[in-house]
Amino acid sequence: xxxxxxxMQGFSVALTFHKLMYASLGVLLGTAVGVxxxxxxxxxxxxxxxxxxxxxxxxxxxxxxxxxYGAMYGGSTTSILINTPGxxxxxxxxxxxxxxxxxxxxxxxxxxxAIGSFxxxxxxxxxxxxxxxxxxxxxxxxxxEDYFALMVLAFVTVSATFGNSPLKGMISLFLxxxxxxxxxxxxxxxxxxxxxxxxxxxxxxxxxxxxxxxAIGEALYVVSQRxxxxxxxxxxxxxxxxxxxxQRSWKxxxxxxxxxxxxxxxxxxxxEIPTFLSYSTEKRLSRxxxxxxxxxxxxxxxxxxxxxxxxxxxxxxxxxxxGLPTSATAAxxxxxxxxxxxxxxxxxxxxxAQIVWTLIASLFIANVxxxxxxxxLVGLWVQLLKIPTPWLYSGILMFAAMGSIAxxxxxxxxxxxxxxxxxxxxxxxxxxxxxxMVVGLILxxxxxxxxxxxxxxxxxxxxxxxxxxxxxxxxxxAAVAFIAPFVTNTRRFKAEED
Amino acid sequence: xxxxxPRVRRDHSAAIVGFFLLFxxxxxxxxxxxxxxxxxYGVGPTAxxxxxxxxxxxxxxxxxxxxxxxxxxxxxxxDWRAVAIVVAGFLTLTVMIGSGAGFIPAMTVLFxxxxxxxxxxxxxxxxxxxxxxATLIYLxxxxxxxxxxxxxxxxxxxx
Numbered sequence: 001x002x003x004x005x006x007x008m009q010g011f012s013v014a015l016t017f018h019k020l021m022y023a024s025l026g027v028l029l030g031t032a033v034g035v036x037x038x039x040x041x042x043x044x045x046x047x048x049x050x051x052x053x054x055x056x057x058x059x060x061x062x063x064x065x066x067x068x069y070g071a072m073y074g075g076s077t078t079s080i081l082i083n084t085p086g087x088x089x090x091x092x093x094x095x096x097x098x099x100x101x102x103x104x105x106x107x108x109x110x111x112x113x114a115i116g117s118f119x120x121x122x123x124x125x126x127x128x129x130x131x132x133x134x135x136x137x138x139x140x141x142x143x144x145e146d147y148f149a150l151m152v153l154a155f156v157t158v159s160a161t162f163g164n165s166p167l168k169g170m171i172s173l174f175l176x177x178x179x180x181x182x183x184x185x186x187x188x189x190x191x192x193x194x195x196x197x198x199x200x201x202x203x204x205x206x207x208x209x210x211x212x213x214x215a216i217g218e219a220l221y222v223v224s225q226r227x228x229x230x231x232x233x234x235x236x237x238x239x240x241x242x243x244x245x246x247q248r249s250w251k252x253x254x255x256x257x258x259x260x261x262x263x264x265x266x267x268x269x270x271x272e273i274p275t276f277l278s279y280s281t282e283k284r285l286s287r288x289x290x291x292x293x294x295x296x297x298x299x300x301x302x303x304x305x306x307x308x309x310x311x312x313x314x315x316x317x318x319x320x321x322x323g324l325p326t327s328a329t330a331a332x333x334x335x336x337x338x339x340x341x342x343x344x345x346x347x348x349x350x351x352x353a354q355i356v357w358t359l360i361a362s363l364f365i366a367n368v369x370x371x372x373x374x375x376x377l378v379g380l381w382v383q384l385l386k387i388p389t390p391w392l393y394s395g396i397l398m399f400a401a402m403g404s405i406a407x408x409x410x411x412x413x414x415x416x417x418x419x420x421x422x423x424x425x426x427x428x429x430x431x432x433x434x435x436x437m438v439v440g441l442i443l444x445x446x447x448x449x450x451x452x453x454x455x456x457x458x459x460x461x462x463x464x465x466x467x468x469x470x471x472x473x474x475x476x477x478a479a480v481a482f483i484a485p486f487v488t489n490t491r492r493f494k495a496e497e498d
Numbered sequence: 499x500x501x502x503x504p505r506v507r508r509d510h511s512a513a514i515v516g517f518f519l520l521f522x523x524x525x526x527x528x529x530x531x532x533x534x535x536x537x538x539y540g541v542g543p544t545a546x547x548x549x550x551x552x553x554x555x556x557x558x559x560x561x562x563x564x565x566x567x568x569x570x571x572x573x574x575x576x577d578w579r580a581v582a583i584v585v586a587g588f589l590t591l592t593v594m595i596g597s598g599a600g601f602i603p604a605m606t607v608l609f610x611x612x613x614x615x616x617x618x619x620x621x622x623x624x625x626x627x628x629x630x631x632a633t634l635i636y637l638x639x640x641x642x643x644x645x646x647x648x649x650x651x652x653x654x655x656x657x
Contacts, residue, residue, distance in 0.1 A: 051639065054643065175519075177553075178522060192543060226577055390614075394612035401588070411592055411593075426511075
């Protein structure tokens, strides 16, 4: 009941006017970027980092978490109404959702998505509140070699296990690791890979890489394609679900949550896997198989939507309790914590307990705000899709440049940004995943310092890495996760960034 | 060159990526010689670059091998001209920021050029929208949030 008490205290702070303002700003921005194509939660938080530098830390973090949750709600609107998912986690939703919209049931589809997201988000946030402190108790016993093993596991799962091609994922990861080497080595003060350029001494900022790869890369990709925007479905059908809709929805919501939360919480990351698992499970269990792929089955929207929200909450567990980001957005959130001098991990719960619990309480509040924002006001959000594509991407580029100008304002920084943008475009064009690179950049230096700390303690004996039973188990899991994609066919679905 | 039709063609990107990775691996390895290696215990600052360099080299070879196998890969037609225009717009912004032309003019150019690359032809209208947006962003962030954005002649008018 210790957690419960702490959570109540969190609520007492989160419900103050000031914090509520941050939360509502976050969910509004999050829903908007979820609805809009071309910009996702990772980029949005990355763009906001320099802007919030001087603001209240806990308020800013509440806003970032609101953006993360909000993007998942907003994404469903786009995938149901125009069959172009705003972010990859909504791909499964668009399969049945767009069919429902075509057959005049857009209203119930949006409703089951929003309410399902609410149910899953709330249950999964309870999951964070009870699982994270437990993980922390476990994590305080971790030595540097255990952390190193965990990071190796995260590297493997992010790059090799769930992508289209393990080779391409590993290439992306290793390029990220190489970028992470640039700058001054924290342990010895030596400069590495700076080639005598003072601009490189501070290393490559995670936000620069993420904004370049995601925002600019995406803009270049879209302009290179001359894509016609998909036709937008009319917002038809009552927004209220019938009794039958409720009966058919509630079980997929629960099952979706059960897929989403644990998979999100594992250092595997990605919301795509649980959404597609949920999709195929619901399809198998459905009593209305004739509706699938024809008029659209409501279970196919309810399950995946619940799963993607639950997995977002799940990724916050390793992030908060271990400091381990398992998706690109989580990597940016970690950079957000670091910007305010906070280090997620067991110590965060001890030293900044109030910030953690206020953040968790805010997640409950954000969920309530989001279901209100998304159900009655869905018509308003749809208007966002009417922004002409040229202005949308010009605006995105403007904000991308602004973020960089506001932090450093240097020509070198802008050149790095456009270089990463071109790289992101080429990677996207040739089907290389981008997220492993971002995770590699932020986790690489952390893994290196854990490794070196472990070896310093052992006076250079490398056996220390396999002497802790925890580390051995984690490394074995990593080995299995590395071999799995070569043995089984896990590449049925495409996993992309975020 | 017919850029309009999607086509399936042999993908040379794996070979290019392979050589690129070998090059990066070489740079990483070469750089370790410029680092002083005096450490008391454990691994020094050159160990990790060597490991990553080795990994990149292996991946480079694997990528070259996959290129030799000649996996076919469908590449959608690409409008390179539009990509070049967007990049040029961004570089113009970079030069303008570097030369002290100020935030608002640089942003306006970026907005107008990008819109043009995306197929808009109403240059004056887009420039007008760009000016308004850039000015609003400038005022919001520099006055309200106290961020220091680069000033040129126009920005100094706001004091």
